[in-house]
Amino acid sequence: MKVGVVSYGTYIPIYRIKVEEIARIWGENAEAIKGGLGIYQKSVPDVDEDTATISVEAAREAVYRANINPKDIGAIYVGSESHPYAVKPTATIVGEALGVGNDFFSADLEFACKAGTAGMQMCIGFVRSGMIKYGLAIGADTSQSKPGDALEYSAAAGGAAFIIGKNPIAEVEETYSFTSDTPDFWRRELQPYPSHGGRFTGLPAYFRHVTSAAQGLMDKMGLKASDFDYAVFHQPNAKFPVRVAKMLGFTNEQIKQGLLVPYIGNTYSGASILGFAAILDVAKPGDRILLVSFGSGAGSDAFSIVVTDAIENFERNPTVWDKVNQGVFIDYGEYLKHRDKIRM
Amino acid sequence: MLPRFWRKIKYRYDLVGSYCENCQSFFYPPRNLCPHCRRRSKIKEIPFDGKGRVLSYTVVHDAPEEYKEEKPYVVALIELENGVRVISQLVCDPEEVEIGMEVKKAFRKYGEDGNSGIIYYGTKFVPDN
Numbered sequence A: 001m002k003v004g005v006v007s008y009g010t011y012i013p014i015y016r017i018k019v020e021e022i023a024r025i026w027g028e029n030a031e032a033i034k035g036g037l038g039i040y041q042k043s044v045p046d047v048d049e050d051t052a053t054i055s056v057e058a059a060r061e062a063v064y065r066a067n068i069n070p071k072d073i074g075a076i077y078v079g080s081e082s083h084p085y086a087v088k089p090t091a092t093i094v095g096e097a098l099g100v101g102n103d104f105f106s107a108d109l110e111f112a113c114k115a116g117t118a119g120m121q122m123c124i125g126f127v128r129s130g131m132i133k134y135g136l137a138i139g140a141d142t143s144q145s146k147p148g149d150a151l152e153y154s155a156a157a158g159g160a161a162f163i164i165g166k167n168p169i170a171e172v173e174e175t176y177s178f179t180s181d182t183p184d185f186w187r188r189e190l191q192p193y194p195s196h197g198g199r200f201t202g203l204p205a206y207f208r209h210v211t212s213a214a215q216g217l218m219d220k221m222g223l224k225a226s227d228f229d230y231a232v233f234h235q236p237n238a239k240f241p242v243r244v245a246k247m248l249g250f251t252n253e254q255i256k257q258g259l260l261v262p263y264i265g266n267t268y269s270g271a272s273i274l275g276f277a278a279i280l281d282v283a284k285p286g287d288r289i290l291l292v293s294f295g296s297g298a299g300s301d302a303f304s305i306v307v308t309d310a311i312e313n314f315e316r317n318p319t320v321w322d323k324v325n326q327g328v329f330i331d332y333g334e335y336l337k338h339r340d341k342i343r344m
Numbered sequence B: 001m002l003p004r005f006w007r008k009i010k011y012r013y014d015l016v017g018s019y020c021e022n023c024q025s026f027f028y029p030p031r032n033l034c035p036h037c038r039r040r041s042k043i044k045e046i047p048f049d050g051k052g053r054v055l056s057y058t059v060v061h062d063a064p065e066e067y068k069e070e071k072p073y074v075v076a077l078i079e080l081e082n083g084v085r086v087i088s089q090l091v092c093d094p095e096e097v098e099i100g101m102e103v104k105k106a107f108r109k110y111g112e113d114g115n116s117g118i119i120y121y122g123t124k125f126v127p128d129n
Helices: A017-025 A030-037 A051-066 A090-098 A115-128 A198-221 A239-248 A252-258 A269-282 A307-312 A322-327 A330-340 B002-013 B064-069
Strands: A004-013 A015-018 A040-043 A071-079 A105-109 A135-142 A157-166 A170-183 A228-233 A286-292 A297-307 B016-020 B026-027 B043-047 B051-060 B073-080 B087-090 B103-110 B119-127
Touching: A004 A051, A004 A115, A004 A269, A004 A322, A015 A017, A015 A330, A017 A030, A017 A330, A051 A071, A051 A090, A051 A135, A051 A157, A051 B087, A051 B103, A051 B119, A071 A090, A071 A115, A090 A105, A090 A135, A090 A269, A090 B002, A105 A115, A115 A135, A115 A157, A115 A269, A135 A269, A157 A269, A157 A322, A170 A198, A170 A269, A170 B043, A198 A239, A198 B103, A228 A239, A228 A252, A228 A269, A239 A252, A252 A269, A269 A286, A269 A322, B002 B016, B051 B087
Parallel strands: A071 A105, A071 A135, A228 A286, B087 B119
Antiparallel strands: A004 A157, A004 A170, A015 A040, A135 A157, A170 A297, A286 A297, B016 B026, B016 B043, B051 B073, B051 B103, B073 B087, B103 B119
């Protein structure tokens, strides 16, 4: 019995701000930042958009493409670190907006940038055990960053939704996670912005977890990098995923299609799965995809996914790259208004 | 205010309207009784497709305090594919809007009760490119 992705939907807000515009305000060298991070611009939500609205829009696209009755969805998990409420689940809002009814398992998840893939694993478990027909896993964020902090160049907004079930367009062959207590990035209760360990976010955090999860999965399955047609890694900037791909033996060709961060920034819980969705947009039956998320704190979820024949009759337009390539550029003043950083 | 909004969530989060099986009329907001058929009305609740076109619009420059951030914004009279007409905010550049423009539903924030109150979500429209 094949279980995997039955459908997917994505949402990226249309507004963009360029690195030059942020650097102009803080008196920094835009070229050096672009060279260092590999990010040219990032997505910005509208004043009336948040993680709940992004989740609903992505999920609606997934339900529409799946052509299923929303009432057949038996579980909804929304992973984010920017849920609109501290207490009151985003998943309830998504369930109501989709018309799922009241008969479903649900919770909001939080594990920095990997809460979306954690939701996918939970749905896979539910479907495989026969407890539900379809599960909806969403990763979405309108990520926060302190004005003037290095994070401001990358913290972006967007999300992706996956319907997990039987007869998939992409079968999840195996999943493996690597977790440890590593304080690389955190946000304390009632604090508006996260803090991070600067360079500490690299080797002991991102690289250790992503390589361990990817290697652990490949060892478990007896696979190597060349067995995969595509790979997508969490992308907090463009440098980390490119470097980690090289460390694991993947080529630039394998990661190119899923590398969105230079043009939309780091969409946190949406980052690796939006890249995965961009790969599904072009993948052919039989293609094998490696998806590895990373959540600070820290952990990584790795998945080996094989595309099935069912993808050929699946509606994949508009594509993720269509949404990445659109954009209305705003200046820093408008950005502050959009991110609710102006106190009146 | 809380229960009043909560009761309408289903109809605001999505375009759930009503349909009279007796005279084939659609209504939004939903009605309990068909005004044409009255006691013969056979009302059924149904979700609408959410695509339509702009019949007319206005641009709001003098906004209430809670919508100041969004001004100038467009409020449009939209005709859905089933003939139902709704008045809604149309999220787009006021320079972009024109009569006949194709639009689709979008899930957005309506507003919030300050920093500690609840957040109101609902349906608005965006250009259907």
